[in-house]
Amino acid sequence: MSEAIMKPPLAERQTLLGWLRKNLFNSWSNAILTVAAAWLTFVTLRGLITWVFTEADWAVIQTNLRLILLGQYPIAQVWRIWVSMLLLSFLIGNSLSIWGKGKTSTRFTIGLVALLVALAFVVSGPSRTWLLAMGALLAAGWWLARGAGKAMRSVVGIGWVIWPLIFILLLRGFGDGGPLPQVGTNLWGGLMLTFMLTIVGIVFSFPIGVLLALGRQSDLRIVRWFCITFIEVVRGVPLITILFMAQLMLPLFLPSGVTIDRVLRAMVGITLFSAAYLAENVRGGLQAIPKGQYEAAYALGLSTTLSMGLIILPQALRLIIPILVGQFIALFKDTALVAIVGLFDLVGIARTVLAQPAFLGTHREVYAFISLLYWVFSYAMSYVSIRLEDSLGVGKR
Amino acid sequence: MTADKKPIIIAKDVHKWFGDFHALRGVSMEVNQGEVIVIFGPSGSGKSTFIRTINHLEEHQQGDIVVDGIELSHDVRNIEKIREETGMVFQQFNLFPHLTVLQNVSLAPIWVKKWDKPRAEAKAMELLKRVGIPEQANKYPGQLSGGQQQRVAIARALAMEPKIMLFDEPTSALDPEMIKEVLDAMIELAKTGMTMLVVTHEMGFARAVADRMFFFDKGEIVESGTPEQIFKSPKEDRTKLFLSQILHH
Ligand SMILES: Nc1ncnc2c1ncn2[C@@H]1O[C@H](COP(=O)(O)OP(=O)(O)OP(=O)(O)O)[C@@H](O)[C@H]1O
């Protein structure tokens, strides 16, 4: 058949001019909009670029970079953070080659490695070696996982589940002496603390949220009422009040003498808050599963628990991946509120940096920099989510 | 009739209400091992409700149901035991869309019968061969035609090695050209001596393999008999009317 070699009409083939005409100047009103938008973009960018390169004084960031990223974490123990980052790089390399999409993923991987290498030459001292090692491990992880089979995929999947735990345990350490002395959470700060709050929030609120969603549908009235009450109360209150309550009220429920540290209290607050919202999202997913799926599972002799675990939940969770990731991104950004209850997360640290006499009046630089950090990681999460949806075939089956 | 005379299903005076609506009004039926039963009747007459009470997808509120010597009561263990011995095929297939065909079929043996994976998968492949679609094993249900999906559903039910198979209008959701492939699989199954309860309006199927037929109307069994009796000399006017409607369409 001749159809196979027929090319699209000339106008459809993309030349720059053709593309411009088709997409930006296809009518008078669109042409005006295009020009107006281009002008606005130009003005904004010109202002921004001028500021970034000529007016801003980035010394405040350079001097305080360590503080902004790691808080007061003792220098002698910083290697633990780097080791966690090495593991993370390896996992990311693995995942990019397993779940990434062909050329884009290759380019993305090369881009990441290049970024790490570039960063390595911006900084100096041992950080340079660590960053180079991260780049190397990322590339190695990517190379090793090419053409990986099912087994490798599950190993990497499990890696993602245990990495957060390793991260937390490694950073916290045990006891006074030994190779891993405990580093009190009062020394945790900056981007690292923001990450920690986010990771703990996600890791713990996920199972709790799923259980709450299931409990809300339970036949046992007490369980159902408990779950509904919890969900509705938490959802009816702003996060900041929950954080204050966790700081002020949690100690009241504990026997005297037992104290839990402030970071842990914030983690509890964030986790419970996130769990309540997660429960509602999971419930939405559960409701989207047709009754026939339950019936088919029961008819095969599967118990209620097995039907839920094998048939209903996997489908329900898959449906709500985009919503879940959106919620996790929101959680990441919401952790900024802990600064108000006195923790030194990114925002908290920014405020201490701004209080340094040497850097008074550098608000723009500091807030621009931490905004950039927030944005980079939020964007990375949403990119991962899209890839995850693609590879799980959300919306296709 | 090849069936030996031993009732494997006994339903006695079964009643079921949905709220105030009396959906089953005293249904009694005994089914012998190896029998093929066809249930037919107008929409809303309670056919689905009745066969779903047998594996307790619907709960009956009055009367007794005994399946293979197990009394159907509120006891969850009894319910699960009965469900292990009865397979069910639905009008809408109800395959698990997130699992491959092979996983659909091997899932219950692995988790309920605790078979190891190779054994369950070997069994699944054997059944897929039997229903004529071994080559689809690694596809997802959404990639199959309706007829193929329904044959997977039959294989999935058979994987639990049930003693009884329940079919609720297995061909009503299918395009005409796919009905035959599913009916053929069911006829083949009937010939192996499986006890089958089939809700269907496929009278060709009934003629070919049914031992007895039951006509349901308004929650009651109006008439029953061999296909010969039902088709040649139905006694009740309602049966005659209904048959004339479905046979001349
Ligand atoms: N879950 C339910 N709640 C309320 N009424 C129901 C429910 N399920 C069935 N019914 C009613 O019970 C009656 C019998 O329904 P059933 O599904 O058994 O009919 P059927 O003979 O299978 O009909 P069809 O040929 O349309 O499948 C119908 O009037 C139906 O509306």
Ligand SMILES: [Mg+2]
């Ligand atoms: Mg029906």
